[in-house]
Amino acid sequence: MELDGARETSAQEGSSLPEERSPSALGQAFSKILHRLTGRDARGVKGRAAALQDLGALIEHTECDRLFEGELRGMPQVLEQVAKTLETYAAPPKEEEGRGDSHCQVAEKAAEVGLLFLKLLGKIETSKNSLVCPARKTGLRHLAGPIYIFAITHSLEQPWTSLRSREVAREVLTLLLQVTExxxxxxxxxxxxxxxxxxxxxxxxxxxxxxxxxxxxxxxxxxxxxxxxxxxxxxxxxxxxxxxxxxxxxxxxxxxxxxxxxxxxxxxxxxxxxxxxxxxxxxxxxxxxxxxxxxxxxxxxxxxxxxxxxxxxxxxxxxxxAQQWKGDGARPTTHCDEVLQLILTHMEPEHRLLLRRTYARHLPAFVKRLGILTVRHLRRLERVIIGYLEVYDGPEEEARLKILETLKLVMQHTWPRVSCRLVVLLKALLKLLCDVARDPNLTPEPVKSALLQEATDCLIVLDHCSQGQVK
CATH class of the missing domain: 1.25.40 (Serine Threonine Protein Phosphatase 5, Tetratricopeptide repeat)
Structure with missing residues (x-):
């Protein structure tokens, strides 16, 4: 085991000068284990398990001052390489390669790697108040990034995670935040x-x-x-x-x-x-x-x-x-006009309920944004509103409720142009009221009440816009 080799050479290291930049025996031990984990010997499950076990023992039995010894020995860079290798080792495969068995193996690897990261972070946490380990912050600076990426990769619910791997990853993230204060x-x-x-x-x-x-x-x-x-x-x-x-x-x-x-x-x-x-x-x-x-x-x-x-x-x-209107001439066409025009073009022939609801859900916001400039789209809006009011939209009636809200806003913002559309809009609203009233059981009562209330509000606004002609 590399751990024994690292211990045997510790006495020899004590006699070396501090300014020597030769790699330490501890660093060499880490490198050998990483080679076993990622090289050709790593193909077998037993070989990987033995390498991870040795790595855990090496972390556990190494004193803090040796684990985080200064830049001259290069240990912070070695630990960074350890963290990066472990994070890559536990990463999920490519999307086309990621099938059931692979995902299970990734979750198992992640749980094993997470336990190693917990040991490493635990070492840093226990040395927080120790004066004999001043290089702890340097080591943490090199470790934090790869450990964070590992923790986020495996703490979110994804196909390559399991309940166990997510729990371990969340523990790693919690401890990482703790040691970084x-x-x-x-x-x-x-x-x-x-x-x-x-x-x-x-x-x-x-x-x-x-x-x-x-x-x-x-x-x-x-x-x-x-x-x-x-x-x-x-x-x-x-x-x-x-x-x-x-x-x-x-x-x-x-x-x-x-x-x-x-x-x-x-x-x-x-x-x-x-x-x-x-x-x-x-x-x-x-x-x-x-x-x-x-x-x-x-x-x-x-x-x-x-x-x-x-x-x-x-x-x-x-x-x-970037488009400031200076008051002279017509207001320039905005990006909001461009988007609304395309939305209305798509809404008119659309028959898929989910898309109809999505478009209708956002139509009031566009009318509010454009205000009086909604008149530019009035003809097409009229066709869309009438068409959508005629179609039953399921028990929740989301599309028709939003279209009624849109109609009310359109009439409020463009009231001078509404009186000439009185007959068309009045017919559409009265037809909706009749359809809702005759509906025996398809629509729940609260939804019916909301539809009737919105339609009534639209009739009141229409009456105001046409100087009382609705009555």
């Missing part, structure tokens, strides 16, 4: 205050080689670690890392798989919410964001459309900062 993951990443340097830059540096176009799918956990980590960092810290986080977010959102598109749009939305408008307007970044997100509107996936519309609604105020 951080109250939360966010504090671990960005520091306790704006002046303090956190570990977010280091984590992004470790993830960067795996977040390029050629390699980001080699490890299916990388995108999840990146996304989860990104969303822990908010204002005012996130703006300092914009150049690091924007390209990977755009890369993930541009994938052909819907789940990756959704994940990428979530990342972009977080950036929109937490980076100042001035930084997004610089170098035309906001236009890049807009076009990347806008293109997803052509995909008929209701889950994707949901996150895209939410992101666009928060992006419009930033886009409009």
């Amino acid at each position: 951080c109250g939360s993951v966010a504090e671990f990443l960005h520091g306790k205050n704006e002046d303090e340097k956190g570990r977010f830059t280091m984590i992004m540096g470790l993830l960067k080689p795996s977040l390029n176009k050629e390699s980001w799918k080699s490890n299916p956990a990388i995108k999840l670690v990146f996304s989860w980590t990104l969303q822990q960092v908010t204002r005012p810290w996130l703006t300092h890392h914009l150049e690091r986080i924007l390209p990977p977010s755009l890369l993930i959102s541009d994938d052909y798989q819907t789940e990756n598109k959704i994940l990428g749009v979530h990342c972009l939305h977080h950036i929109v919410l937490n980076v100042p408008a001035a930084d997004l307007l610089q170098y035309n970044r906001v236009q890049v964001l807009y076009h990347a997100i806008f293109n997803h509107l052509y995909t008929p996936e209701h889950d994707l459309i949901q996150v895209v519309l939410l992101c666009l609604l928060d992006l419009f105020p930033i886009l409009e900062k």
Whole structure:
């Protein structure tokens, strides 16, 4: 066992001069075990188990001052290599390789590696108040990144995790925060205050080689670690890392798989919410964001459309900062106009209920945003509103309720143009009231009441807009 070899040479090391840069016997012992774990000898399960057992014994029986000895001996770099190798060893396989048996093996590996990380972090924790181990902080600085990536990879519920591996990974994350004296993951990443340097830059540096176009799918956990980590960092810290986080977010959102598109749009939305408008307007970044997100509107996936519309609604105020209306002539067409026009084009012939509900859910927000400028889309809005009011939308009637809300807002914002549409809108509302009243049992009573109330409110607004002609 390498542990015995390391002990035998400890006396010889004591006579060597401190300035010698030759690798220590302890470092060599770690290197040999890592070679056994990752080299050709690692193919057998017994060989890997023996290597992990030896590594655990070596960590457990090595004194703190030797484990974290200074830079001259290179032990911090050796420990960093140990942590990186263990994190890679427990990483899930490529998506196309990841099938049932592989996932079980990954979960078992993760549980074993997690126990080793707990031993290593436990060593640091017990030496926290010790004066004989001053290099502890140096060692921790090298270990924190790989251990964090391991903990996040295996603490989230994914196909390659099990209940046991998730429990161990969460214990590792908890102990990591404890030894780094951080109250939360966010504090671990960005520091306790704006002046303090956190570990977010280091984590992004470790993830960067795996977040390029050629390699980001080699490890299916990388995108999840990146996304989860990104969303822990908010204002005012996130703006300092914009150049690091924007390209990977755009890369993930541009994938052909819907789940990756959704994940990428979530990342972009977080950036929109937490980076100042001035930084997004610089170098035309906001236009890049807009076009990347806008293109997803052509995909008929209701889950994707949901996150895209939410992101666009928060992006419009930033886009409009660059378009200042000076009061002379007609107001320029905005990006909100462009998106609403496309939405209405898709809504009119749409027959899939989930997509109809998703579009209808966000229509009121677009009308509120445009205000009086909704008149530009009035003709198409009228057709969509009447068409959607005619179709039963299931027990919850979400689409029809949102369309009624949209109709009320449209009439309030564009009331001078409503009187000429009185007959068409009145017929549609009265037909809806009759359909709801005649519905024997399909719609629950609370939903019926809500529909009748919304339709009545629309009739009242319509009456005001037409100077009492409804009565």
